[in-house]
Structures are given as structure tokens and as C-alpha cells.
Amino acid sequence: MLPTCPLNSLKMSHLLHRSLGCEPPVATGGDGVYVFDRDGRRYLDACGGAAVSNLGHNHPVIVAAIKQQLHCLAYAHSAFFSTDTAEALGEQLVATAPGMNRALFLSGGSEANEAALKLARQHFVERGEPQRKYFIARRQSYHGNTLGVLSVGGNEWRRQAFKPLLNPAHHIDACYAYRLKQTGESETEYALRSADQLDALIQKLRAENVIGFIAETVVGATLGAVPAVARYFERIREVCDRHGVLLILDEVMCGVGRTGTLFAYEQEHIVPDIVTLAKGLAGGYQPIGAMLCGEHVLDPIRHGSGFFQHGHTFMGHATAAAGALATLRVIQNDGLLQQVTERGKFFRDRLVACLMPNPHVGDIRGRGLFLGIELVQQRESREPFSSDLHVHQKIKQQAMENGLMCYPMGGTLDGKSGDHVLLAPPFIASESELELMAQTLGRVIDNVTQGIAA
Helix, strand or coil, X not given: CCCCCHHHHCCCCCCCCCCCCCCCCCEEEEEECEEEECCCCEEEECCHHHHCCCCCECCHHHHHHHHHHHHHCCCCCCCCCCCHHHHHHHHHHHHHCCCCCEEEEEXXXXXXXXHHHHHHHHHHHCCCCCCCCEEEEECXXXXXXCHHHHHHCCCHHHHHHHHHHCCCCEEECCCCHHHHCCCCCCHHHHHHHHHHHHHHHHHHHCHHHEEEEEEECEECCCCCCEECCCCHHHHHHHHHHHHCCEEEEECCCCCCCCCCCCCHHXXXXXXXXXXXXXXXXXXXXXXXXXXXXXXXXXXXXXXXXXXXXXXXXXXXXXXXXXXXXXXXXXXXXXXXXXXXXXXHHXXXXXXXXXXXXXXXXXXXXXXXXXXXXXXXXXXXCCCCCCHHHCHHHHHHHHHHHCCEECEEEECCCCCCCCEEEEECCCCCCCHHHHHHHHHHHHHHHHHHHHHHHC
């Protein structure tokens, strides 16, 4: 019997939940790929919450590492001390991240991306180029909900209410072959055409005014596990180098082994200047994010002020670092990167078998155990469902009723139109559990789309 928190007996919540119109079920426990609520229901976690629980729930190695750290030292402020666990985590990450030399640990993805933007700006200020003020990102990108990263993000729905508070940013199209690759265009032709939008925009803004380009290596929540086509990021790297602009890759959702390599950019044959991680870094056992950078990014600061003008109270938190270090060691020791690749292929094949008979399933895409399903009125036309139908919300509701956690989102095309489902199951999921996820999701999508058609 799993332990139940005594607070679960309360009838009225005083929490400010995401939706003010309803209260979510109360989770009381988890084990492996399942989460349990206080009413005794069991949910198969096909999305890792939000691509967070990459080693599942109640993993004994990570729990033990956190307990051991708590008995030693839970927290020490980074203005006074470093800790053995933070140092070990930094060493582990840098050793496995091509081109990276330094790591900064924060409390999540938004903080990690904020730190990346501020470091990139300070890099140029201390180089004597304070006129550089523009960041370029991609439409339908998402880099976090704090005002700085919301400013550069390209998801209009998230930005709309806060536009008067946001700094100006500039956007190019996402590398989104399903929607934007032209008929008769080869993948290479599309890759170069798509990436050359960055070249044109930098020239328009004038390179001496541009700080950097930020992009998700594999786009997560807003597009639904969309990888770039081959050669795209190679051309992006060339463009950034030619104009002296920093390349920041956001791997908050797609990093830490989610796509089959520890860093998703390893599959793109490039090295960014800065990369960010979070979510699966500690498997959800502790809140943590990370910003990694090459030494060349820090050189102007080292020879200038000698001080990165940024900080948070819980930066480098010892207990969070212990959880992240244990997570990385489990991934390495248990051979989970290879397992992600193999089971990712199996899962995708099962999704194709279970979902593609439905004519409203337009595309199944992704890498490793990071997969997305785009839903359409008709597969041939690729016309999205009307946003008034709230297809993604109906899928989430019916999936939960059927004991399945998945990550449906709306606004896939432009922040308003389009629906997709994101899947990011734990790396430890067995083939039978992945099969059950695919079958259950297939039934849910069939029920929702048949209900709409009727």
C-alpha cells in the first residue's frame, strides 16, 4: 500500500490551480510508469508529466541519493559556498556535453533560459558592443513563462495578454516540414531555405545589433515533438558564425537522453554556444535547470568585470544536484540511451499501427521517446480542426478517464488553430506498457474524433 498524505482528506482546495473552473485529482503516489490518486485510480504516465519523469516514479536509486544528501547538507547559498554534489554534477555534464566547459544550476527551464539570455547579452556588453539588443527565435517556440523568455518565445497565445510588458524580439518560421516544406522540394532544399530565413533577418536587423538565435533542438509543447530536417542546424550554425551571433539551444524538454542521446544537438552534428536543460535532469525528483556554455562565451566577462550579473537564491541547490547526478548515473549505468532509441522505434511503430487507421491522424513524428501526433480534419488536406471544438482538451479529459496521462495541446499552427498530442514516456517503460499506451490513446482519439464527426 502506497502512503497517503493526510492533507488529501481536505475537501476544498486553497491552491491557485492552472484552471479556475475545476480542480485536478490529487496525486498520492507513484510507482514506475504509474501515478495514483487519492480515489484509488491508477494512471499510465505516457508523457512523464511534461517530459519530466524520465526514470518513472519512486526510483530507489534517486530516492536514496536525495535522502543521503539531506542527511549531509540540504542547501548552502551559492554566494558563500559550492557543494560537492553541484561540483560533481557540473563535471559530469561538461564531460558529456560536446563543446561545453561551464555549468550553472537553477530551479527550472524558465530560469535556465533567462540565464542564457542574460549571459549572451553580458558577453557582448563586456566585448564593448552594448548596442546589441535583439534576440531572434522561431514562431511557435516556447522557452518559458518568465517575462524575459516569454519576450523571445514565439507562441502568440502565451504572449498575447502580456505584450505590453515584453521586450521586442524577432521571429522566423520553425523548421516544420509537415506544414512548411513545399511540394517537390527536397529535404535539403527545405533545410537551407528554412535556415536562410535567419540569414535574411540578421541582415535586415544588421548583425552588429543582434545578440543571438535561440531555438529548441526538437520543438516540444507548442508543435509536438518536431525535429528539424537534416542539414538545417548545420546551416543555422554557419549563419550564426558568419554574422558573429551566438547560438542558444533550448533542450529543456528534449534533452537528458529524451531523443536517444544525452544532448539532442549531438544528432545535428553541431555545437551551440549555450545550451539549457531542465525537466528530466533530475527526473522530477527535485526542481532543477541547467545552463551550459563554452569557455569562449565567458572570456569577455573573465577579462572584464569578472562577474556574471545574475543569481537566484536556490541556484546550485545541493539536494537538487544530488537528484540530477543520480539520474545521470542511472541513465549511463543502465544503458538507457540505447533503450530510448530501441523502445522509441518500437513505440512509434505501435503508434502508427494503432492510430494511423484513423483518417484524422495527420502526422506521427519525433525522436526516441519524444513523439508527437498531429490531428486534422482530413489527412489529405491537412486542414486543422476548428479551435472552437477544443479537440485537444477532449482528448486529455477522455484519456484521464481511461487511466492515461498524455500531453495534448492546441494552437499548433499559429497559437490558435491546430491540435496535437505530445508523448514522452519514462525511459524505463516496457514494451508491454508502451503497447498499452498506444492502444489506449488510439481508442481515445477514435472516440473523440468520431464524436466530432457525428
